[in-house]
Amino acid sequence: MDASEGETGRKRKTSWKKDPAAVRQDILTIATREFAAHGLSGANINEIARQTSTSKRMIYYYFGDKEGLYCSVLEGVYATLRAREDDLDVAGLEPVAALRRLIEATFEAHVTAPHFIRLVMIENIHNAEYLRKSESVPKLNRSIIDKLEDVCARGKAAGLFREGTDALELHWLTSSFSFYNVSNRATFSTSFGTALYSKTRQSQLLERLVDMVLATVVIGYEPKTWNDPV
Amino acid sequence: MDASEGETGRKRKTSWKKDPAAVRQDILTIATREFAAHGLSGANINEIARQTSTSKRMIYYYFGDKEGLYCSVLEGVYATLRAREDDLDVAGLEPVAALRRLIEATFEAHVTAPHFIRLVMIENIHNAEYLRKSESVPKLNRSIIDKLEDVCARGKAAGLFREGTDALELHWLTSSFSFYNVSNRATFSTSFGTALYSKTRQSQLLERLVDMVLATVVIGYEPKTWNDPV
DNA sequence: CCATTTATGTACCTTGCGGTTAATTTGTCA
DNA sequence: TGACAAATTAACCGCAAGGTACATAAATGG
Structure with a gap:
């Protein structure tokens, strides 16, 4: 043969x-x-x-085996995202600008990492059972939290941020709309149309999200968007 | 036997x-x-x-076949959720209270509909290809938008809401954190711990979300949460 | 330059699982 | 009451897909 x-x-x-x-x-x-x-x-x-x-x-x-391959893939995408987060430096910015930057970066990161998003969705379907097995991943994500904590601390110290501002909660919040924006695009569009996903509408959306967070975190902040009719 | x-x-x-x-x-x-x-x-x-x-x-x-069964399942969970939304009546409430109520209801609805959440996640993995085939589902979701639009119109008419307030955007926003809160619990917990998912922390979270939306939509609204240290 | 380990290619095995066949019972209505 | 349709059962089929066996070429190193 x-x-x-x-x-x-x-x-x-x-x-x-x-x-x-x-x-x-x-x-x-x-x-x-x-x-x-x-x-x-x-x-x-x-x-x-x-x-x-x-x-x-x-x-x-x-x-x-197949699961072993899947786990390696999972660790790979998490590591890639972490590397990107590490590149981000907001230490030199004043608190409000830094927070704005972090939110924008998170939003952009999600939009440009579709593989990551999908694999996280898939992993959630599996109740994160493979992620939990990973040695590297769980501790990988401290970086972004550290940055947020630093910004929060500085913001509070400067009397700019409300005292209850919580880094973990901010991250959860920022992640939630950044993630959902990509993960649920297919079903959301099917139910409600694609209006929100045009290029211009997406940057508007980001603007508004930032505005919203700042309105809650920054003392005396006056929302800049949502003032004019769409 | x-x-x-x-x-x-x-x-x-x-x-x-x-x-x-x-x-x-x-x-x-x-x-x-x-x-x-x-x-x-x-x-x-x-x-x-x-x-x-x-x-x-x-x-x-x-x-x-298997896909046929899956499609029927999908239509089923969407229909169930729709029925719940229909039960909700905020026409009698003044705009701010109505908006608060809608956000709370959406948040609760997601927490108590894990099958729906997971099937939507799964459907998004498939790029909503089965949802798109459905006759019933796409038009099923108008109800919640209609309610939001009514509330927005009343709010604007009363001079309470900013003119740019958009029902679809509000729904997107509310859905995003309500959905993410359930869908990504497994991976988020793995990376950042379960702190946010305790019963008390969850209701705090909801409070803050409502607060945040109102702060952006309602003219002159003063955020009530995030003022005290955690 | 041979022995051993590491890396690779080809062919194959096994079975889990989506789907089907054929027969049989239950209900209906002319 | 008997033919016909609708509902249901048990047994079977084919093959795709995860996983393996075995041979062998490339590196390594003593």
């Missing part, structure tokens, strides 16, 4: 380079796309293998 | 009542739970059949 040297019909790749890192990465890239698209049970190992430049065998060699 | 007449080993339920409606409902109830728990590809028809008091054959008899 598969002759090794004499080229009798069935070829056997008789010469190849060892490149574990590249092979691993290749698999991860494809798998991320497929899991994000179809979920854990929906994704197909054969299909993933087909799209890689390697074979199904290697998936099992490096990741053990 | 329950032999019919001649107890020749293999039982065959030889006596049964025709009850199409009940059988259909039985299947739907179990299927809703299973699809909500495991998703479209994750749910197992054999397992669903096992839990019903009927057989797998009947699933195919009434719903055609």
Whole structure:
């Protein structure tokens, strides 16, 4: 059947380079796309293998089984997001500007990380059982909270922010509309139309969200949007 | 076990009542739970059949195939939610109280409809392709928007609400945190702990959300929460 | 330059599960 | 009352898809 040297019909790749890192990465890239698209049970190992430049065998060699691959994918997207958060520096901004910047960055980060969003949705369907197993992920997300806490502390110290302002709650709030804005786009559009998702409307929306948070956090802040008829 | 007449080993339920409606409902109830728990590809028809008091054959008899069953489930949970929204009457309340009531009701509705939340998440993973096929669902959700529009109109007419206040945007906003609060509980807890999900903290959270929306919509509204240290 | 480990390719096995076939009972109405 | 449709049961089927066995080429290093 598969002759090794004499080229009798069935070829056997008789010469190849060892490149574990590249092979691993290749698999991860494809798998991320497929899991994000179809979920854990929906994704197909054969299909993933087909799209890689390697074979199904290697998936099992490096990741053990489907769940192992899924976990690695999950850690990958979380790590990517974390890296982005780390890049963000608001230490030099005064509290109000810093808070505004953090909210805007979170909103943008979600819009531009659809794979992350989908994998988090999928993970929530699984009650985060794979995320909980991860060593790296749970502690990965401190960074954004630290930044928010710093800003809150500075804001309160300067007498600008209300005393009850809570970093975790702010993060929850910011995440909620940033996440929902992407995650539920399909069903929301189906029920209520696509009006809110146009480019101009999206930046308006962000403006208003920032405005809303500031109105609650910053003492004496006067909302700037929602004043004029749409 | 329950032999019919001649107890020749293999039982065959030889006596049964025709009850199409009940059988259909039985299947739907179990299927809703299973699809909500495991998703479209994750749910197992054999397992669903096992839990019903009927057989797998009947699933195919009434719903055609797995997707057909899934679509019916989807329509079911949307219809249930709609029915609840219809029960809500805020026409008698003055605008600010009415808006507060609508936000609270939406928040509560999401907390107490976990199947709905999960199925919407799942549907978004599928880019709402099944929801779009539905005849009933897309137009089902007008009710809540109508109510919000009425409240907004009254609020503006009374000079209480800012002119830019938009019903659709308000609904998007209210939905976003109400939905996220339930949908992402698993991953959020894993990353940041369960602090926000205690009973007392949840009602605080709702208070603050209402406060925040009112602060942006109602002219001259003074935020009542976030004033005292946590 | 041989032995051993690491990395890779091909072919295959097993079974879980979506879907079907065929028969049988229940209800209806001419 | 008997033919016909509707509802239901039990048994079966095919194959897709997760996972493995086995052989072998590339690196490593003593």
